[in-house]
Amino acid sequence: MTKRPTEASGTKPDQAGGKSLPSIGEYYSATQLRADRWSTLREVAEGLGLHPSESRQQKTLLNRAEQLFAALAPIEAYWAFPGAAAFEHMRRLLEHRNIDDFCHSVLRTARALASGAYRRRVVPLMSSEMDAEDFEDEASLSPEARALGRPYFEVLIVDDLSEHQERWLRQSLQRARRPEDAFIYEPVIVPSLEDALIGIMFNFNVQAVVVRPGLALKSRNGVSILNKYLTSVSEDEEVDGLRPEEYGPETCRLVHKIRPELDTYLVTDRSAETIAAMDLGGCRRVFYNQEDFLELHLNILRGVNSRFKSPFFTALKEYSKQPTGVFHAMPISRGKSIARSHWIQDMGAFYGPNIFLAETSATSGGLDSLLEPKGPIKKAQESAARAFGSKQTFFATNGTSTCNKIVVQALIRPGDIVLVDRDCHKSHHYGMVLAGANVVYMDSYPLHQHSMYGAVPTKEIKHKLLELKAAGKLDRVRMVLLTNCTFDGLVYNTERVMEECLAIKPDLVFLWDEAWFAFARFNPAYRRRTAMYTAGALRRTLKSPERALAWEQQQADLADADDETLLNTRLIAPPHARVRVYSTQSTHKTLTSLRQGSMIHVYDQDFKGETEQAFHEAYMTHTSTSPNYQIIASLDVGRRQVELEGYEFVQRQIDSAMTLRRAINTHPKLEKYFKVLTVADMIPAEYRESGIESYYDSKQGWTDAWDHWGSDEFVLDPTKVTLAVGGTGWDGDTFKTQILMDKHGIQINKTSRNTVLFMTNIGTTRSSIAYLIEVLLGIANDLDDLLDDASIMEKRSFDNRVKSLVEHVPPLPDFSRFDMAFRHGETPEGDIRTAFFLAYDEENCDYLDLDDGIMAKLDAGEQLVSASFIIPYPPGFPILVPGQVISREILTFMRALDVSEIHGYRPDLGLRVFAPHALERLSKN
Incomplete structure (x- = not known):
């Protein structure tokens, strides 16, 4: 798609009545721009009612209103409310200086947009429709009242029509409506292919697109913040050469x-x-040269209903309404044990009756079984597979930790070699123990200055595979396990990783831990780096004749290549490679689900023939026979939500994070003590082919986040905002607990020595972002006052604390190695299971204090081997695993840790290590 000149991004503010508006360039999102323009227009309308006619103040406000209408005109073309007719009506009221009616219409429109009232009822805006009724604010309605209304959406119709034809089309669709329709929708009509693309990315109300034969190709809107959407898809698409019939x-x-x-x-x-x-994508139906609007209407409703259905949640609601006699093992079922109680009535009052009416035993019948689903749970999982692009999806009610163990146990046999990201969640390491895997730990690139790890470079993964191939062990390599995205927001180029690894071992299995990435499926840029999307795309690519020719050519070129050449070449997977990809997602972490609601997504070409039975056994091993039905229902409804409004929520989430970045980066007081870590801070230049350095720069403005997501080895998820706080003199854990949580009620998960991590999610609001900025500004002001009143010695002490956090940061240790007692040959894989269970016998273990004595032992040449996992939490990955040789660098880092929890370490006893005699005895065996 060819890029074309648009208006400037907005370095100069819009002028309206002598008072400047924020420029377009200050906005990352057109949605935020639209909301703010309507909010400002509402303020102008309110002001007009306070000043007499022909006064200087009124003239100023009228001029401002005209400027705002000019700015909103091209934007409103993509929305059904207030709609082209009502918008033009308000413009004419302004032009004719019908101030009372104008103000009334604007106030109703702005209020309806802010509250969402237009989604529930017709909001009269025309003079002939107006009355004295005061519509209640949507936000004031109870959830029950909102649930009674018919869900609203908009249909984007693409056709270049005259005003008369457009009016006829709208009326024809409106006549097709029926009182029994489950949903209500309004049409949005745009003239061109480019406008259609802008519309689906800008208007989150759109749920269906109707493409008619009269559409044009190019958009004529000329608004930079809208045309930015076109540049987002221009990288690999070319439409200028299309014929009209295409x-x-x-x-x-x-x-x-x-x-x-x-x-x-x-x-x-x-x-x-x-x-x-022709390739019609996912077109649900083709209508041949007919104007059967009722049939079109019914198909639109049917299509939306297929996503709206929540099979298990619906079944659970129906079950709760049935009168039953409870003679099974759950006294709380139907709330009986609570209703009869004199002492726990407060629990029933707090939760309400429905949660107990929906409680039942999985073996009592009436609903479905998670272990052997045949009814609504099966249908709910099939809907989730459709939504997330997998071949099969499985629900879990005890978290992604269990999902990880299920996948590992299903795929790994004792003695299989698994390449594991050393910084992955602890559940994977324990899964390796249970499965009896021989583990090769791979190191992520370090970010020493901020005491955190990045991600594993592709070259590191290839190096380990080639090392094992040279040792004749490639046949034992079963899986590559990586975290995508990391806790800190680093996202892999999943396609590149999988293709290059498959070029070395064509039957390799991939497990992507996407605990923090479930939302990614519902944004076009993010989606390309998810496991399931990449698996489908890679499978199609491998089947193409062009890829087969490219692979054959590369094979000829690399016939005699050494490992160094292979490491520095972008390898191509062979056509016969098998696509075997699994991902685990914490739905409850980033989407709507009750705590511990998670999913396993599978895209495995060999699942049916090789893995299905083993997977079933592993699932039965780790899944409770008493799963929580409320969690299952929340997974079902969470899937419904993201299929219908996931795009909107994720876009708002990104907008919130970008707003936070810009606010901190441009405020002189905040810049003094805080710094938002940029893409360049988190990803070394060698992994950023695009050269991008930040999402927002005060001099250059916003950086389009799409281009580099397609090319760079690693990208940074902008919804995760890492804030360097060393400049405050507080370490990350102190800043988290004593400042943010105890003083201001702001909760966060992760810290490092000098950073805290703010994670936006689909529930983050602009108000919460504003509150966080307000809190940070208050902290900065307090520090200013503190230093202004401080003595010379106090200022020196503060400076020393800052230097210790910013400049004198201990280097991060790499994975050392497994002790030879747990290795078989010179390659790096280690038998972590043997080490783990060897430590069960306390006679095989010693404890050493983390004092200078342990350093002296290392200096004297004594080899110390960890007997347990040592896991600082957060973030929850081990710095030592059973059987790992303890290095001086690891001890230095461990002694400098400032997190509140270190799992596996007992301060009262010390560091648990293997006794020399235990290692000697094992080596002899």
Whole structure:
């Protein structure tokens, strides 16, 4: 898609009545721009009612209103409310200086947009429709009242129509409505393919797209913040050469590529044979040269309903309404044990009756079994597989830690070699113990200055594979296990990693821990780096004749290549490679689900033939026979939500994080003590082919986040904002607990020695971002006052604390090695299971204090081997594992840790190590 000139990004503020508005360039999101413009217009309308006619103040406000209407006009074309007719009506009221009616219309519109009232009822804006009724604010309604209304959405119709034709089309669709319809929708009509792409990315209300034969190709809106959406998809798409008859099918394909959850419908006058040969993406139906609006209407409702259905949640609601006699093992079922109690009535009052009415035993019948699903749970999991792009999806009610163990046990046999990200969650390490894997730990690149690790470079993974290949052990290598994205927001180029690894071992299995990445499926940029999307794309790529030719050519070129050449070459996977990909997601961490609600997604070409039975056994091993039905229901509803409004929520989440970044980076007081770590701070230049350094720069403005997501080895998830706080003189853990949580009630998860991590999510609001900025500004002001009143010695003490946190940071240790007692040959894999269970016998272990004595032992040449996992929490990955040789660097780092929990370490006893006699005895065996 060709980029074309647009208006400037907005370095100069808009002028309206002598008072400047924030420039377009200050906004990352067109959605935020629209909301703020309407909010400002509401303030102008309120002001007009306070000043007499023809006064200087009124003239100023009228001028301001005209400027705002000019700014909103091209934006409103993509939304059904207030709609083109009502917007033009308000503009004419302003032009004719009908101030009372104008103010009334603007106030109602702004209020309805802010509260969402237009989604529930018709909001009268025309003079002929107005009355004295005061519509209640949507936010004031109870959840029960909101649940009674019909869900609202908008349908994007793509056709270049005259005003008369457009009015006829709207009326035709409105006449097709029926009182029994489950949903209500309004049409948005845009003229071109490019406008359609802008519309689906800008208007989060759109749930269906109808492409008609009269559409044009190019957009004429000329607004930079809207046309930025087009540059987002321009990298690998070219539409300028399309013939007019191809506009419709290409629109369907691109809509499906960008937002695959949307329903698309094509109205065409082409022959069925011609259309069948074209790529229509996920087009649900093609209508041939007909104006059967009732049929179109019914199909639109049916398509949305297929995503709206929540099979298990619906079954659970119906079950709760049934009168039953409880003669099974759950006294709390139907709330009986609570209703009869004199002492726990407060629990029933707190939770309400429905949660207990929906409680039952999994073996009592009436609902489905998570272990052997055949009814609504099975359907709910199939819906989740559709939503997340997997072949199979499995629910879990005891967290992603259990999901990880299930996948590892299903795929790994004792003695298999597994390449593991050393910084992955502790559940993977314990999974390796249970499965009896021989583990090769891979090191992430370090970020010494901030006491955190990055991610594992592709070259490091290839190096380990080639090392094992040279030793004749490649046949034993079973899996590569990586965290995507990391706790700190580093995201892999999943396609590159999997393809290059498959080029070395074509049957390799991949497990991607996406605990923090479940939301990524529902944003076009993020989606390309998810495990399931990449698995599907890679499978299609491997089947293409072009890829087969490219692989054959590369094989010829690398026939005699050494390992160094292979490491520095972008390898191509062979056509016969098998795509075997698993991902585990903490739905409860980033989407809507009750705590411990998680999913396992599978895209494995050999699942049916090789893994299904083992997976079933592993699932039965780790899944409770009494799963929590409320968690399952929340997973079902959470899936429904993201299919219908995931794009909107994720976009708002990104907007919130970007707003936070800009606010901190541009405020002189905040810059004094805080720094948001940039892409360049988190990812070394060698892994950033695009050269991007930050998402926002005060001189250059916003950086489009799409281009580098397609090319760079690693990218930074902007929704995770790492704030360097060393400049305050407080370490990360102190800042988290004593300042943020105890003083201001702000909760966060992760810290490092000199940073804290703020994670936005789909529930983050602009108000919460504003509160955080307010708190940080208050902390900065308090520090200013403290230092202004401090003595020379107190200022020197403060400076020393800052230097210790910012400049004198202990280097991060790499993984040392497994002791030879737990290795078989010179390659690095270690038998972690043997080491783990050897430590069960206390006679095999000693304890050493973390004092200078332990350092002296190392200096004297004594080898110390860890007998347990040592896991600082957060973030929850081990710095020592059973069987690992303890290095001076690890001890130095451990002594400098400032987190509140270190799992596996007992301060009263010391560091647990293997006794020399235990290692000697094992080596002899």
